[in-house]
Amino acid sequence: MKAIIIGAGLGGLLSAAKLSESGYEVEVFERLPIIGGRFTNIPYKGFQLTTGALHMIPHGPSGPLARLLEDVGADVEIIRKKPTAVIRIPRKRGDTDYKFGHKDLLFEDFKMPFSLINRMKLAFYIITTRKNPPSEGSFYEWCKKHLDQDWTYRMSDSFFGWALSLTSRDVPVEEAFEIIENLYRYGGAGVPLGGCKAITDALADIVKANGGTIHTSTEVTGILTDNGNVKGVLADGQEYISDLVISDVGHSITTGLLNGVAGNGDIRKYIDEAKKLKPSAGVKICLSSDKPLIGHGGVLLTPYGKRVNGINEVTNIDPDLAPAGKHLTMSHQCVLPENLDRLDEEIELGLQDLEDIFAGKEYEVLLIQSYSNDWPVNRSSSGSDLTNITPVKNLFVVGDGAKGKGGIEVEGVALGVENTMEKIME
Ligand code: FAD
Numbered sequence: 001m002k003a004i005i006i007g008a009g010l011g012g013l014l015s016a017a018k019l020s021e022s023g024y025e026v027e028v029f030e031r032l033p034i035i036g037g038r039f040t041n042i043p044y045k046g047f048q049l050t051t052g053a054l055h056m057i058p059h060g061p062s063g064p065l066a067r068l069l070e071d072v073g074a075d076v077e078i079i080r081k082k083p084t085a086v087i088r089i090p091r092k093r094g095d096t097d098y099k100f101g102h103k104d105l106l107f108e109d110f111k112m113p114f115s116l117i118n119r120m121k122l123a124f125y126i127i128t129t130r131k132n133p134p135s136e137g138s139f140y141e142w143c144k145k146h147l148d149q150d151w152t153y154r155m156s157d158s159f160f161g162w163a164l165s166l167t168s169r170d171v172p173v174e175e176a177f178e179i180i181e182n183l184y185r186y187g188g189a190g191v192p193l194g195g196c197k198a199i200t201d202a203l204a205d206i207v208k209a210n211g212g213t214i215h216t217s218t219e220v221t222g223i224l225t226d227n228g229n230v231k232g233v234l235a236d237g238q239e240y241i242s243d244l245v246i247s248d249v250g251h252s253i254t255t256g257l258l259n260g261v262a263g264n265g266d267i268r269k270y271i272d273e274a275k276k277l278k279p280s281a282g283v284k285i286c287l288s289s290d291k292p293l294i295g296h297g298g299v300l301l302t303p304y305g306k307r308v309n310g311i312n313e314v315t316n317i318d319p320d321l322a323p324a325g326k327h328l329t330m331s332h333q334c335v336l337p338e339n340l341d342r343l344d345e346e347i348e349l350g351l352q353d354l355e356d357i358f359a360g361k362e363y364e365v366l367l368i369q370s371y372s373n374d375w376p377v378n379r380s381s382s383g384s385d386l387t388n389i390t391p392v393k394n395l396f397v398v399g400d401g402a403k404g405k406g407g408i409e410v411e412g413v414a415l416g417v418e419n420t421m422e423k424i425m426e
Pocket of ligand 1: 051
């Protein structure tokens with residue numbers, strides 16, 4: 001059996017590694033000269049910056065990605081150190097920004113700023129919603145009804161801004177509760193030694209060791225079908241034939257590659273649904289410093305930032321991600337679709353946040369990167385993902401355009417790949 005994979009991002013490489021381990025002949029096509037997509041390193045002034053991700057695995061060494069990596073035999077180590085998350089709040093109660101100083105709360109203590117009545121309500125909801133998770137509307141709407149307090153919105157926007165590049169208004173309540181459940185189940189974030197590239201390179205090594213091929217600088221320009229079945233792909237003007245095709249480029253681009261396929265009703269419906277999917281956008285600011293700005297290997301959530309949702313300092317776990325004696329710190333901020341044409345202002349607000357958050361500390365801005373459209377934070381915003389299956393037989397979609405439920409970022413990619421593999425091998 002032969003499988004063709006479109007895209008050598010994390011989703012494509014996980015699929016290729018799993019299929020090649022299972023005895024499939026695998027051929028991967030990547031349009032860029034490098035592999036890894038938004039999950040690899042960019043060496044810059046001795047720092048290991050990235051094409052996308054902040055070198056963080058949302059559920060560290062015990063989540064779905066770590067499970068799948070172990071399953072395919074990838075040689076990577078993901079380190080989780082305590083604290084996994086800390087929340088920065090203003091020093092004085094009533095202040096609404098960091099200008100007059102700050103203090104840090106452990107994530108476990110996030111309930112402290114709630115009113116007494118809301119703390120009691122929260123204790124009740126923590127028990128009842130695990131049995132009966134809410135299912136209608138957005139997480140924001142649920143909070144408005146059940147825990148209406150400024151702190152609720154600040155915390156949820158900071159958390160979902162960091163984790164999904166969305167606000168609580170854009171996260172379906174069902175998905176939000178799945179994510180919270182997964183936090184209980186798998187625990188907090190970790191950093192892979194060597195950063196993102198260590199993972200995608202280890203997967204590529206498995207594919208090659210199993211006799212698979214990875215073509216770089218080779219764009220797939222069409223998906224070939226025959227009578228409702230996938231037949232292969234068109235790349236570099238050549239037809240490549242296979243039994244199955246896995247696309248790692250999201251549903252919208254995949255439907256574009258199906259151009260010209262005589263669509264039955266299901267295919268037309270699929271194309272219409274894919275058109276409605278919205279990617280999530282964001283800005284990452286990379287900082288260099290001589291002394292640690294955060295001082296731990298977890299996430300610093302910043303609910304009182306004007307734009308910045310959270311920050312990490314990965315060199316507290318892997319010092320080799322920066323030159324000797326330096327630290328690498330990265331902030332992330334969600335960008336709303338209506339602000340995409342005002343990116344300069346969004347970035348300026350992010351930079352102002354960093355000045356307030358790290359007041360009195362010295363750092364250099366290394367690089368500012370923005371992500372949207374075809375190189376987004378997520379190809380489909382969490383909770384709106386379509387399934388991994390398409391109406392074309394043996395054509396599947398993986399990656400962050402088709403994440404599994406409750407899966408934050410690469411954990412969602414891993415869950416989607418697991419779902420796809422189950423389907424293929426059933
Ligand atoms: P991609 O990485 O986009 O891979 C798709 C590949 O397909 C690309 O290499 C592309 O070049 C190729 N391609 C496209 N079209 C074609 C074609 N026609 N022919 C051949 N090849 C093609 N996740 C985390 O878990 N932790 C984080 O800390 C984190 N932080 C993030 C911060 C930012 C700023 C961003 C942008 C993302 C972050 N993410 C994070 C998300 C994570 O990076 C992505 O979810 C993940 O890398 C997506 O992998 P993928 O395989 O779905 O897609």
